[in-house]
Amino acid sequence: DTGVSQNPRHKITKRGQNVTFRCDPISEHNRLYWYRQTLGQGPEFLTYFQNEAQLEKSRLLSDRFSAERPKGSFSTLEIQRTEQGDSAMYLCASSLAAGLAGLKGGELFFGEGSRLTVL
Amino acid sequence: LAKTTQPISMDSYEGQEVNITCSHNNIATNDYITWYQQFPSQGPRFIIQGYKTKVTNEVASLFIPADRKSSTLSLPRVSLSDTAVYYCLVVTNAGKSTFGDGTTLTVKP
Numbered sequence: 001d002t003g004v005s006q007n008p009r010h011k012i013t014k015r016g017q018n019v020t021f022r023c024d025p026i027s028e029h030n031r032l033y034w035y036r037q038t039l040g041q042g043p044e045f046l047t048y049f050q051n052e053a054q055l056e057k058s059r060l061l062s063d064r065f066s067a068e069r070p071k072g073s074f075s076t077l078e079i080q081r082t083e084q085g086d087s088a089m090y091l092c093a094s095s096l097a098a099g100l101a102g103l104k105g106g107e108l109f110f111g112e113g114s115r116l117t118v119l
Numbered sequence: 120l121a122k123t124t125q126p127i128s129m130d131s132y133e134g135q136e137v138n139i140t141c142s143h144n145n146i147a148t149n150d151y152i153t154w155y156q157q158f159p160s161q162g163p164r165f166i167i168q169g170y171k172t173k174v175t176n177e178v179a180s181l182f183i184p185a186d187r188k189s190s191t192l193s194l195p196r197v198s199l200s201d202t203a204v205y206y207c208l209v210v211t212n213a214g215k216s217t218f219g220d221g222t223t224l225t226v227k228p
Binding site: 002031035043044048056089091093107108111113115 | 153155160161164214217218219221
């Protein structure tokens with residue numbers, strides 16, 4: 001257990017429905033990341049937050065995807081009008097920013113992921 | 120972000136030392152190298168991180184030559200439970216990194 005919690009662990013939905021995933025990071029970590037991973041591929045970066053500010057979004061993140069991190073604590077990732085191509089494992093990770101972790105950036109602590117299946 | 124290249128797969132036997140090499144020709148001066156391990160249906164787990172020369176912890180060693188254009192993860196005396204995917208990442212000081220497709224290590228009895 002890394003201390004990063006993701007819910008739900010599994011979600012099966014029908015095409016066109018909206019889904020929301022929640023990530024609770026390690027409490028003192030100020031950075032939070034979302035990744036997407038499909039079978040046989042490495043995790044693909046989607047977006048990351050430093051505290052409550054969303055600092056970067058991947059071009060992979062279409063306008064059907066939105067992420068929030070209110071108050072710089074937990075984060076949600078919502079997918080609207082799901083498509084079959086959205087089926088994947090959605091991974092959340094947290095870390096300390098480089099300045100807080102020393103000269104090197106903090107290691108990423110990943111949750112167990114939320115597996116989405118769109119029928 | 121510097122791109123990394125690793126072998127797609129490797130096989131080994133229990134008790135052997137395994138070395139996985141990653142090339143990162145475009146690594147920038149302030150970038151550092153991090154390795155993660157991932158088991159099926161789990162998130163990646165941090166193994167080791169380094170900037171130059173050699174770093175060792177309780178599970179692995181990381182060798183980085185002077186030009187830093189490659190790095191080698193060394194796993195001593197692997198066991199069946201070390202069968203996993205291993206990812207090499209180049210990470211910027213801003214915390215940006217890109218996962219490649221990793222190296223699938225299969226340890227055989």
